[in-house]
Amino acid sequence: MQYDANSPEDYINQVPEERQDALKKLRKTIKDNLPKGFEEGMIYKMIGYYVPHSVYPDGYHCDPKVPLPFMSFASQKNSVNLYHSGIYAQKDLHDWFVKEYPKHCERKLDMGKSCIRFKKMDEIPYELIGELTRKMNCDEWIEIYETALKK
Numbered sequence: 627m628q629y630d631a632n633s634p635e636d637y638i639n640q641v642p643e644e645r646q647d648a649l650k651k652l653r654k655t656i657k658d659n660l661p662k663g664f665e666e667g668m669i670y671k672m673i674g675y676y677v678p679h680s681v682y683p684d685g686y687h688c689d690p691k692v693p694l695p696f697m698s699f700a701s702q703k704n705s706v707n708l709y710h711s712g713i714y715a716q717k718d719l720h721d722w723f724v725k726e727y728p729k730h731c732e733r734k735l736d737m738g739k740s741c742i743r744f745k746k747m748d749e750i751p752y753e754l755i756g757e758l759t760r761k762m763n764c765d766e767w768i769e770i771y772e773t774a775l776k777k
Contacts, residue, residue, distance in 0.1 A: 629671065631668060634668065637649075638653070638673075649673075651750075652699055655756045655759070659759035659760045661760065661762070661763040663763065664676065669693070670695070671700075672709070673699055674697065674698035675697040676696050679693055681768075682768055694771060696762075696764075697711065697759065705745045706747065706750065707741050707742065709742075710758060711740055712762045712767060713739075713740055714739045716762070719758075722761070723742075730753060730754040731754075733746065
């Protein structure tokens with residue numbers, strides 16, 4: 627589902643009421659753990675965290691007008707999805723997350739390349755997401771991104 631929101635607050639206010647508290651807590655968890663250099667805003671119609679043009683003027687190679695994406699989350703039809711580019715780009719981070727997930731959640735991990743789906747709002751592992759958010763700083767993300775572009 628897509629929402630026509632101009633801000634993270636606006637986005638959360640548009641999702642079904644039964645998901646709003648979970649999204650507020652998820653947002654707070656990410657913001658409280660987000661390394662310096664990243665910014666929050668709306669990106670691709672989701673609440674996103676990215677490297678702003680003031681830090682990385684080149685922007686995202688697919689559309690240089692867009693800041694370099696890092697993390698985002700969205701309320702979809704059947705789940706809340708968390709997208710983390712570092713999990714896709716760095717095998718060690720991916721493997722760490724897959725290993726840690728069962729320590730925080732009884733439900734089987736539902737994950738794509740960079741997308742983690744949460745079907746039950748009361749089973750979102752906020753502590754683990756906070757730790758994941760801290761695992762990669764802005765400079766590390768830029769270096770990983772630029773290395774991948776050169777390949």
